[in-house]
Amino acid sequence: MTTTARPPAPPVRSHPENRKWVGKSIRRVEDPKFLRGRGGYIADLVRPGTLHAAVLRSPHAHARIVSIDTDAAAALDGVYAVVTGAQAAELTEPLPDFGPDPAKHTWRCLAVDKVRYVGEGVAVVVADDRYLAEDALALIDVDYDPLPPVVDPERALDAGAPLVHEALGSNLAYERTFDFGDVDADFAAADLVVRDRLRWHRSGGQPLETVGAIADFDPSTGQLTAHTNSLSFTSYLFMVANTLRIPANKLDIHQVPAGGSFGSKLFVTKPLVLAAMCSRLVGRPVVYLEDRVDNISNCDHHGSDRVYDVRLAVTRDGRIRGIDIDTVDDYGAYIQFGVGHHGNALAQVTGPYTIDSVRYRVRAALTNKNQQGAYRGFGSEVNNWMLEQMVDKAARELGMDPVQIRRRNFIRPDQFPYFIPTGNVYDSGNYDAVLDQALEIGEYDRWRAEQTQAREEGRYLGVGLIAAQERSVFSATEFWFWFDEPGAPVTSMPESVTLNVDATGGITATLYSCAFWGNSPETMVAQLVAEEFDCDPHDVSIIYHGSQGGLPATGPGGSRTTVMLAGAVEGASAKIKRKARRAASELMEVDPDDLEWFDGGYQVRGVPEQRKTLGDIAIALHLFKHSFPEDVESGLEESQVFDHPYTTMPSADRKDLGVFYPFMGHACHVPVVEVDIATGEVRILAYAAVHDCGTLVNPRSLAGHIVGGTAQGIGTALYEEFVYDDTGQLITSSFLDYSIPTAMEVPHLRIGHVETPSPYTPHGIKGGGEGGRMMAPAALNAAVNDALAPLGVRVTELPMTPDRLRAAIRAAGVVTGGR
Amino acid sequence: MTEELQEITLTVNGRRHVLAVQPRRLLVDVLRDDLGLPGTHIGCEHGVCGTCTVLLDDASVRACITLAVQADGRSVRTVEGLADGMRLHPLQEEFWDKQGLQCGYCTPGMLMRAVEILEQVPDPTPDQVREGIASNLCRCTGYQYIVEAVLAAAPRMRSENPWDPTVPTEAKA
Numbered sequence: 002m003t004t005t006a007r008p009p010a011p012p013v014r015s016h017p018e019n020r021k022w023v024g025k026s027i028r029r030v031e032d033p034k035f036l037r038g039r040g041g042y043i044a045d046l047v048r049p050g051t052l053h054a055a056v057l058r059s060p061h062a063h064a065r066i067v068s069i070d071t072d073a074a075a076a077l078d079g080v081y082a083v084v085t086g087a088q089a090a091e092l093t094e095p096l097p098d099f100g101p102d103p104a105k106h107t108w109r110c111l112a113v114d115k116v117r118y119v120g121e122g123v124a125v126v127v128a129d130d131r132y133l134a135e136d137a138l139a140l141i142d143v144d145y146d147p148l149p150p151v152v153d154p155e156r157a158l159d160a161g162a163p164l165v166h167e168a169l170g171s172n173l174a175y176e177r178t179f180d181f182g183d184v185d186a187d188f189a190a191a192d193l194v195v196r197d198r199l200r201w202h203r204s205g206g207q208p209l210e211t212v213g214a215i216a217d218f219d220p221s222t223g224q225l226t227a228h229t230n231s232l233s234f235t236s237y238l239f240m241v242a243n244t245l246r247i248p249a250n251k252l253d254i255h256q257v258p259a260g261g262s263f264g265s266k267l268f269v270t271k272p273l274v275l276a277a278m279c280s281r282l283v284g285r286p287v288v289y290l291e292d293r294v295d296n297i298s299n300c301d302h303h304g305s306d307r308v309y310d311v312r313l314a315v316t317r318d319g320r321i322r323g324i325d326i327d328t329v330d331d332y333g334a335y336i337q338f339g340v341g342h343h344g345n346a347l348a349q350v351t352g353p354y355t356i357d358s359v360r361y362r363v364r365a366a367l368t369n370k371n372q373q374g375a376y377r378g379f380g381s382e383v384n385n386w387m388l389e390q391m392v393d394k395a396a397r398e399l400g401m402d403p404v405q406i407r408r409r410n411f412i413r414p415d416q417f418p419y420f421i422p423t424g425n426v427y428d429s430g431n432y433d434a435v436l437d438q439a440l441e442i443g444e445y446d447r448w449r450a451e452q453t454q455a456r457e458e459g460r461y462l463g464v465g466l467i468a469a470q471e472r473s474v475f476s477a478t479e480f481w482f483w484f485d486e487p488g489a490p491v492t493s494m495p496e497s498v499t500l501n502v503d504a505t506g507g508i509t510a511t512l513y514s515c516a517f518w519g520n521s522p523e524t525m526v527a528q529l530v531a532e533e534f535d536c537d538p539h540d541v542s543i544i545y546h547g548s549q550g551g552l553p554a555t556g557p558g559g560s561r562t563t564v565m566l567a568g569a570v571e572g573a574s575a576k577i578k579r580k581a582r583r584a585a586s587e588l589m590e591v592d593p594d595d596l597e598w599f600d601g602g603y604q605v606r607g608v609p610e611q612r613k614t615l616g617d618i619a620i621a622l623h624l625f626k627h628s629f630p631e632d633v634e635s636g637l638e639e640s641q642v643f644d645h646p647y648t649t650m651p652s653a654d655r656k657d658l659g660v661f662y663p664f665m666g667h668a669c670h671v672p673v674v675e676v677d678i679a680t681g682e683v684r685i686l687a688y689a690a691v692h693d694c695g696t697l698v699n700p701r702s703l704a705g706h707i708v709g710g711t712a713q714g715i716g717t718a719l720y721e722e723f724v725y726d727d728t729g730q731l732i733t734s735s736f737l738d739y740s741i742p743t744a745m746e747v748p749h750l751r752i753g754h755v756e757t758p759s760p761y762t763p764h765g766i767k768g769g770g771e772g773g774r775m776m777a778p779a780a781l782n783a784a785v786n787d788a789l790a791p792l793g794v795r796v797t798e799l800p801m802t803p804d805r806l807r808a809a810i811r812a813a814g815v816v817t818g819g820r
Numbered sequence: 821m822t823e824e825l826q827e828i829t830l831t832v833n834g835r836r837h838v839l840a841v842q843p844r845r846l847l848v849d850v851l852r853d854d855l856g857l858p859g860t861h862i863g864c865e866h867g868v869c870g871t872c873t874v875l876l877d878d879a880s881v882r883a884c885i886t887l888a889v890q891a892d893g894r895s896v897r898t899v900e901g902l903a904d905g906m907r908l909h910p911l912q913e914e915f916w917d918k919q920g921l922q923c924g925y926c927t928p929g930m931l932m933r934a935v936e937i938l939e940q941v942p943d944p945t946p947d948q949v950r951e952g953i954a955s956n957l958c959r960c961t962g963y964q965y966i967v968e969a970v971l972a973a974a975p976r977m978r979s980e981n982p983w984d985p986t987v988p989t990e991a992k993a
C-alpha cells in the first residue's frame with residue numbers, strides 16, 4: 002500500500018427509495034424502428050447521387066510499394082478519382098494517435114511507401130456505385146517488393162528482427178515497469194510462489210455492421226458535414242479536423258445508430274477521413290462503407306494479444322500477498338491508443354482480492370498485423386483471466402478448493418471504499434453475496450456430485466468458478482499516466498444532456514455523443530427523466546445533437562454511458578425543477594419553499610388541491626413570460642454538463658496512479674463443461690452468471706448485456722481468433738473462418754443480480770455493459786482445466802480450440818485411442 | 821464494364837415491381853437501393869451471417885448471395901412487410917417485449933427466419949427454435965431472449981387471431 006495523501010472522495014450520496022421507473026424492465030424506447038427495419042444505420046442514409054469509395058487492400062504483410070499505376074482505373078467510365086497513399090499524404094495529416102511518439106510510427110489513412118499488414122489500404126477509388134468502384138480497384142496495378150514479415154510478438158523484440166517502422170529503430174513501441182507496494186518483501190515472505198506462462202490470442206468485436214461514413218464537403222463554406230456510426234470521444238473531434246486540415250468549427254459530425262460495436266467503433270477515424278478526403282477532392286458527397294474483409298483485416302480494432310509470465314506470492318493458508326506480472330502485448334503495426342489497455346488492467350489488477358503489492362511490466366511489440374483498438378473489456382478482461390488462472394493454480398498447488406481460496410482473499414464489505422495498490426479505488430462491493438448466489442443458482446454442489454459420477458464413467462466434466470471485477474466509468478488517465486512528460490491535468494471526460502419541456506409539458510432530451518451502439522442510452526435517459534418528472538418513459542423524446550455547437554461529450558466506452566448520462570439528467574432536471582418551482586410559486590402566489598414536487602407537478606405542502614402540473618407551468622413559461630418577474634426568461638430548457646464524479650491525479654513518481662475507474666462492478670460465473678478428450682471438443686452443459694453493477698436501471702437490458710457479453714466471451718474462450726500465419730497472411734478473413742458463436746454454441750444462462758449501490762453516483766448506478774465478456778473467458782478456461790485435472794492437464798492458451806486442447810492432452814502423455 | 825440491363829419482375833411484400841437491372845446486381849442491393857427498402861441489412865456479403873435473410877417464395881435465402889435476376893417472377897418478403905401499419909407483427913411485438921434485440925442489425929433477418937420457422941413448425945420446442953435460428957448470427961444478444969420471443973410468438977401465431985387488437989401495440993411498459 003502506498004501512503005500517498007489522497008484527495009478527498011466526493012460526498013456520499015443518499016439514494017431515493019421507492020423508485021418508479023429506475024429498476025424496471027420496460028420495453029426499450031429505441032426498438033420499434035429497428036423492429037420495422039427502419040433503424041437509420043449509416044448504410045441506410047446514402048442518398049441518390051452519393052459517390053461510393055472502395056479501398057484497395059495490401060495482399061502482403063510487409064512490402065515496399067515500388068509503384069502504383071492507376072491510369073486504367075481512372076479511365077474507367079463512372080470513376081471520379083483514384084487516390085494513392087502518397088497522394089492522400091498530401092491531402093491529409095496523419096490520423097489521430099494517442100500512442101507514444103506517433104512520429105516514429107506514423108499512421109495514415111492509406112499506406113505510403115510500404116505496407117505493414119495484410120489488408121492495409123494502399124489506394125481509394127471513388128465511383129458512381131460500389132460495383133464500379135470495385136471494378137476500378139481490379140485495374141490498379143501495384144508493384145510490391147516483399148519484405149520479411151514479423152509475426153510473433155516476442156521474436157519481434159529480438160535484435161535483428163525486421164522493423165515494422167524503421168524510424169522507431171526497433172519493434173518495441175513502449176516499455177515500462179510499475180511497482181506498487183513492496184513487491185520484493187511480499188515475495189520474500191511468501192510460503193509459495195506460483196508461476197505460469199499464459200497466452201491470449203487476438204480476437205475482436207466484429208459487430209455485424211461494419212464501419213462507414215458519409216461525408217459532404219461544401220466548397221462554398223468550407224464546411225464538412227459527416228455522418229458516421231463511429232466516433233465517441235466527441236470532445237476530441239478537433240483531432241479529426243486537424244487530420245482533414247479544416248477548422249474544428251467547420252466539422253459537423255452526426256451520429257447514427259451503430260449496428261453493434263463492442264468497442265470496435267470507438268473513435269474510428271479512418272473511414273471518415275477517407276470519405277471526407279474524397280468528398281473534398283471531387284466536390285460531391287461520398288460514402289465509404291467497409292465490407293467484411295475490410296473490417297476484419299483493417300478495422301484498427303483487434304483485441305489484446307498477450308504473452309504473460311506471472312508470479313504469485315502466496316502464504317500456506319492461501320493468502321495472496323503479491324503479484325508480479327510481465328507481459329508482452331502484440332499491438333500490430335500501429336499503436337493508436339498507446340498501452341491504455343494495460344492502464345485499464347491496472348484499474349482492477351488485483352481483482353476482488355486484498356493483494357498488497359503489484360509489479361507490472363509491459364512491453365508493447367509492433368508486428369505486421371492490423372493494430373489493436375478496443376474490444377469489450379479493453380484489456381482488463383485479459384487481466385481477469387490471467388489473475389483467475391493464477392488463483393486457480395495456487396489453489397491447486399495448495400490443495401485448496403477454488404471457492405475457499407477466493408473467500409479467503411476477498412475484500413470485505415466493511416473495507417470499502419478500498420484503495421488497491423495501484424491507487425485506484427473500489428467504491429463498494431459485496432463479493433461473498435455474489436459468490437453465494439452464483440453457487441446457488443449455478444447448483445455448484447449438485448454439479449460437483451455429477452462430476453464425481455462422470456469421472457467414474459470416464460467422462461471429463463468440469464465446473465469453472467471465477468470471481469472478478471468489472472470497472473466502470475473511465476476518466477482517461479489510463480491512457481497517459483504511462484508518460485512522465487508531458488504531464489497533463491486529470492481528464493474529466495464529460496457527458497451532457499439538455500432537457501426541454503415544451504408548452505404542453507412534453508419532454509425532449511438532447512444527447513451530445515454517439516451513444517447508440519446496441520446499448521440503450523435512449524431508454525436509460527427516458528427512464529431517468531421519467532423518474533424525475535413522473536411521466537411515462539415512452540413519452541419522452543430523445544434526439545441527438547451534431548458535434549457542431551454541441552455541448553462537451555465523450556460517448557460510450559469503458560461502461561460509462563449510463564452513469565454519466567444519469568449525472569447529466571439529474572443536473573438538468575434539478576435546474577428545470579428550480580425554474581418550474583419558482584414559476585409555480587408565482588402562478589399560485591405562494592412561497593417557493595411551501596411547494597413540493599409531487600406526481601408530475603408542484604403543489605402546496607399539505608394542500609394537494611392547490612397545484613400546477615409541469616404542463617401548466619410550461620405553457621405559462623412558454624407563452625406568458627410577462628406574468629413573471631424580469632429575470633425569468635421564456636421557455637423551459639436546461640442543460641447539464643456532467644464531469645467524471647471521482648477521479649484524481651496520479652502521483653508524480655507514478656507509485657500511485659490516482660483514482661481513474663472507481664465504480665467497481667463484480668461478477669461470479671459458474672459454467673459447467675464436458676470435454677471430449679478424443680476430439681478436443683468442449684460442450685457447455687450449464688452456465689450461471691451473477692453480476693453486481695450497483696443499482697439496476699433496466700434489469701432486462703442488463704441481463705441482455707450479460708448474455709450477449711458472455712456469448713462473446715465464449716467465442717474468445719473457444720472459437721474466435723484472428724489467425725496470422727508465419728508469413729503474416731490473415732487466414733481468418735471472413736465469418737467462414739472467424740467463428741462467431743451461433744445459438745447452438747451459446748447455452749441458456751441463469752442470471753442473478755446483486756445490487757450494491759455506488760455511494761458516489763446518481764441512484765448508485767455502476768456501468769455494466771462489458772461484464773459478460775470480462776468474465777466468460779476466465780470462467781470457461783477454469784471449467785476446462787477442472788475437467789482435465791484428472792489427466793494433469795492445464796490449458797494456458799486461449800482460444801481453446803480443439804487442436805490446442807488435443808495438443809495439451811497429448812503433451813500430457815494421454816493416449817485416447819485412434820491416431 | 822457496364823452490363824446490359826435485364827428486365828425482371830419482383831413481387832415484394834405483395835407489390836409488383838418491374839425493374840431493369842444489371843445481371844450482376846445482388847438482390848439485397850436491388851431491395852435496398854432500387855426499391856428503397858433498407859430493412860434488409862448486409863453483414864458479411866459471404867452468405868455466412870444471415871443478416872440479409874429474406875423469404876423468396878416462402879423459403880429463406882441470403883439476399884447478399886442471390887442475384888436479383890434469380891428472383892425474377894418470384895415473390896419476396898422482407899421485414900418491411902411484417903407490420904400492418906401502426907401494428908407490429910406478433911413476432912416483432914415479442915422481440916420488443918423480451919428484448920430479443922440490442923443493436924437491431926441482425927433483427928430483420930432474424931425476424932424473417934423466425935417467420936419461416938413458425939410457418940414450418942408452428943409449435944416448436946426451445947431446442948427447435950435454437951437450432952432454427954442458428955442459421956443467423958447475432959453478435960449482441962447471445963440469442964437467449966430471441967429464443968424466448970419466438971417461443972412466445974408461436975402460440976399467438978397459432979391462435980385464431982394472432983393480431984389480437986387487445987394486445988397493446990403501442991409503446992407501453
Ligand code: FES
Binds near residue numbers: 865882885
Ligand atoms: S450478409 Fe448475407 S449472409 Fe451475411
Ligand code: FES
Binds near residue numbers: 925926957
Ligand atoms: S441485435 Fe445486434 S447483432 Fe443481433
